Amino acid sequence: MEISNSSTPPTTVTQVFPGRCSSLEKIAEFVRTAAQQAGLDDFATYQVETAVDEACSNIIEHAYQNTEGEIICTCREEIDRLIITLQDQGQPFDGSNIPEPDLCCDLESRSNHGLGLYFMRKWMDEVRFEYDPALGNKLTMIKRKEK
Amino acid sequence: MEISNSSTPPTTVTQVFPGRCSSLEKIAEFVRTAAQQAGLDDFATYQVETAVDEACSNIIEHAYQNTEGEIICTCREEIDRLIITLQDQGQPFDGSNIPEPDLCCDLESRSNHGLGLYFMRKWMDEVRFEYDPALGNKLTMIKRKEK
Amino acid sequence: MEINTTTYKRCDLITVTGRIDSATAPQLSDTLNALMEEGRFRFVLDLSGTTFLSSAGLRVLINTQKNCKRYNRGEVVLACVPPNIHAALDLSGFVPLFRFFNDVITAVGNI
Amino acid sequence: MEINTTTYKRCDLITVTGRIDSATAPQLSDTLNALMEEGRFRFVLDLSGTTFLSSAGLRVLINTQKNCKRYNRGEVVLACVPPNIHAALDLSGFVPLFRFFNDVITAVGNI
Ligand SMILES: Nc1ncnc2c1ncn2[C@@H]1O[C@H](COP(=O)(O)OP(=O)(O)O)[C@@H](O)[C@H]1O
Numbered sequence: 214m215e216i217s218n219s220s221t222p223p224t225t226v227t228q229v230f231p232g233r234c235s236s237l238e239k240i241a242e243f244v245r246t247a248a249q250q251a252g253l254d255d256f257a258t259y260q261v262e263t264a265v266d267e268a269c270s271n272i273i274e275h276a277y278q279n280t281e282g283e284i285i286c287t288c289r290e291e292i293d294r295l296i297i298t299l300q301d302q303g304q305p306f307d308g309s310n311i312p313e314p315d316l317c318c319d320l321e322s323r324s325n326h327g328l329g330l331y332f333m334r335k336w337m338d339e340v341r342f343e344y345d346p347a348l349g350n351k352l353t354m355i356k357r358k359e360k
Numbered sequence: 361m362e363i364s365n366s367s368t369p370p371t372t373v374t375q376v377f378p379g380r381c382s383s384l385e386k387i388a389e390f391v392r393t394a395a396q397q398a399g400l401d402d403f404a405t406y407q408v409e410t411a412v413d414e415a416c417s418n419i420i421e422h423a424y425q426n427t428e429g430e431i432i433c434t435c436r437e438e439i440d441r442l443i444i445t446l447q448d449q450g451q452p453f454d455g456s457n458i459p460e461p462d463l464c465c466d467l468e469s470r471s472n473h474g475l476g477l478y479f480m481r482k483w484m485d486e487v488r489f490e491y492d493p494a495l496g497n498k499l500t501m502i503k504r505k506e507k
Numbered sequence: 508m509e510i511n512t513t514t515y516k517r518c519d520l521i522t523v524t525g526r527i528d529s530a531t532a533p534q535l536s537d538t539l540n541a542l543m544e545e546g547r548f549r550f551v552l553d554l555s556g557t558t559f560l561s562s563a564g565l566r567v568l569i570n571t572q573k574n575c576k577r578y579n580r581g582e583v584v585l586a587c588v589p590p591n592i593h594a595a596l597d598l599s600g601f602v603p604l605f606r607f608f609n610d611v612i613t614a615v616g617n618i
Numbered sequence: 619m620e621i622n623t624t625t626y627k628r629c630d631l632i633t634v635t636g637r638i639d640s641a642t643a644p645q646l647s648d649t650l651n652a653l654m655e656e657g658r659f660r661f662v663l664d665l666s667g668t669t670f671l672s673s674a675g676l677r678v679l680i681n682t683q684k685n686c687k688r689y690n691r692g693e694v695v696l697a698c699v700p701p702n703i704h705a706a707l708d709l710s711g712f713v714p715l716f717r718f719f720n721d722v723i724t725a726v727g728n729i
């Protein structure tokens with residue numbers, strides 16, 4: 214399913230993906246295309262792709278815990294920003310209170326976890342978690358266009 | 361000085377070079393061109409180039425012993441062969457009786473000398489040394505064209 | 508993702524082409540673990556053809572680096588890291604934990 | 619002839635472009651001797667761009683190989699040897715005295 218309206222902002226495209234790791238590449242392509250069409254440069258596009266990949270990986274692993282489920286991905290281009298929303302019906306989750314990982318330089322004591330949310334926060338301009346018992350989790354991530 | 365006659369065999373080109381190591385590259389070019397024009401393939405051309413380089417290096421090092429002198433190089437293409445002659449006014453030399461080097465496989469006992477004449481003999485079809493008190497040394501090397 | 512492994516006397520060269528994400532990172536992890544089980548702990552990772560690296564891939568890198576450096580028995584070094592991926596490594600604080608080389612020969616020669 | 623030297627932790631990569639004949643072999647010899655005087659005895663000779671090798675060059679190769687292999691301290695290996703030059707090495711009986719590699723990375727990784 215792909216819904217798209219006019220070609221000048223605001224433009225909205227939505228696609229539904231099975232909540233499986235094998236969807237990640239297709240989700241990346243979908244989001245990359247939207248970011249490019251929104252005029253983001255290569256690095257900003259890569260940042261968006263990373264944030265979405267991390268968010269979807271968490272949905273698959275933590276929210277659905279590797280059981281069946283869907284991820285609804287919407288990319289909305291506004292004049293000055295790209296807004297990505299990811300919706301799932303998995304376990305409710307609010308990432309806002311999860312602390313930043315400790316990026317100490319000592320190899321042995323470095324944790325190998327906690328980078329996903331960190332990438333999302335650092336590389337997107339806004340990250341918002343919402344939960345609605347009827348609609349499920351809704352994660353909104355915003356990338357502003359360069360002025 | 362370059363003398364050349366008609367373009368179908370027999371064809372003869374002659375060039376005189378200073379008997380110095382810095383001439384070797386130019387001699388190689390001269391001989392390579394003659395070999396290519398005689399229709400020799402790349403490897404046969406490389407073999408001729410090597411034999412001539414070894415012969416001229418010996419003239420420079422041993423016959424002239426690094427003093428001044430000339431090398432007269434003549435390339436004569438006949439229907440079935442390329443004949444190269446090298447003439448010098450250095451110390452008389454007849455290489456026909458110099459034995460083949462010992463190519464034993466043991467690194468420590470391998471001599472680092474004696475490969476020059478060996479290359480000339482192995483890669484040319486005929487190698488002939490002549491000495492004339494008036495004309496000096498004349499080395500003739502023949503490479504047959506492939507049938 | 509495609510993984511190519513070349514075993515040298517001195518080290519193994521692992522060339523990873525394509526995406527390293529949650530779907531493919533386990534395959535990279537398996538490859539490296541299998542080599543470490545054979546007692547091989549010097550890895551040059553050629554990332555020139557790697558188009559994407561997520562935290563799942565970073566996890567494999569850090570785990571392997573920890574394992575290799577233990578007992579001073581080896582090291583993971585990174586070669587030909589594309590700018591986007593370098594930015595991800597940098598943001599994660601991984602830059603001080605790995606040696607980086609601009610080309611594979613230099614990496615293989617210096618590991 | 620042009621000689622380029624790259625020093626790695628493990629070895630030196632010597633790239634020789636052009637002709638190695640009586641005129642130029644001394645320069646190659648000087649380069650290698652200078653490195654050996656610094657205590658470096660592992661050489662990868664990249665001959666991909668070498669167009670000609672006479673017995674003067676062969677002499678440098680064998681002298682350097684003898685010097686490097688003494689006391690088991692090193693080795694000369696040959697990389698990317700063009701067919702004509704391989705034929706000369708073969709005719710001279712040098713093939714059993716050197717290890718040959720088809721590419722520089724493999725040579726650097728295996729020396
Ligand atoms: N969508 C989600 N649903 C449930 N829990 C989540 C979700 N996303 C993240 N989490 C929790 O937050 C933690 C931190 O996530 P993250 O920063 O992506 O690092 P990692 O996945 O490497 O642990 C996870 O370990 C998990 O416990």
Ligand SMILES: Nc1ncnc2c1ncn2[C@@H]1O[C@H](COP(=O)(O)OP(=O)(O)O)[C@@H](O)[C@H]1O
Nearest residue numbers: 418419422423453458472473474475476477478
């Ligand atoms: N043109 C020459 N004039 C005088 N002596 C020569 C000449 N060519 C070769 N020789 C002698 O023959 C020996 C063998 O020559 P060669 O096979 O080319 O090997 P190398 O030059 O490495 O000694 C030389 O060492 C030299 O003594």
